[in-house]
Amino acid sequence: MKNLVNFAVDYAKHGFSVLPMIGKKPLIKFADQPPLTIDEITKIWQEHPYANIALRTTNFFVVDIDRHENGADGFKSIRELNHPDYFRKTLAQTTAGGGQQLFYMKRDDLSVQQNIGWLPGVDIKAHINNYVVVAPSINHEKRYEWLNHEPIVKAAPELIHEINKQAPNNYSPTEFKASGERSATSELFEKIVNGLGETGGRNNALASFIGGLLFRGVNAKEAYQLALVANQNTNSPLSDNEVNRTFESMLKKELRRREVKN
Structure with a gap:
């Protein structure tokens, strides 16, 4: 692997908010923080010469198209949407997992909502x-590569309307605090919406979540689907392979528990 510091600096000079990554995991805390300066980028890559590069979706958003092992085919979903006019020619890359990402500038007149699971196999990262991790980063010995050198164009209004139409609404309920102690079941429900938490503890959180569902008698098929939803609602979701491995492990553990109980 080579040091990507020059690429990181170049992205920053073009106005992007750069993040250093190990694989797909951020090396720094960045939420609600200002973009790294050129000097900060240079120092970080001196300390971590093989760090990957990610760009925060601040002034742009990404249509993230993928084929999942659970059968969801994002490329098919885009075709079946039957609106090629929504997807203006713009900067695009292939991901290390074989998917594609289309980059669009956010509009001043329309806000775009993040929508994980917008279509089967298609997420909107906004x-x-x-x-999003970007070229020429490498993950599991596979490289992110730019498909073209097109400028990032402004998204079509029709695309944003379509994304927002299927996105969660902006209603915010009045704050309500339940009396008494919180139950493990309530925490399970909240994890479906809030995701698995910080990147360092996602695997353990997923295992605990799956185990809690199976222990409470949720069928394996439904428990797996809920695990996928919780993972999709995580800021940096686990790969399908990691979810599947964790689910199989927890399912075997639950089956052993039931055998002992009987």
């Missing part, structure tokens, strides 16, 4: 505290 929150200012989200990010």
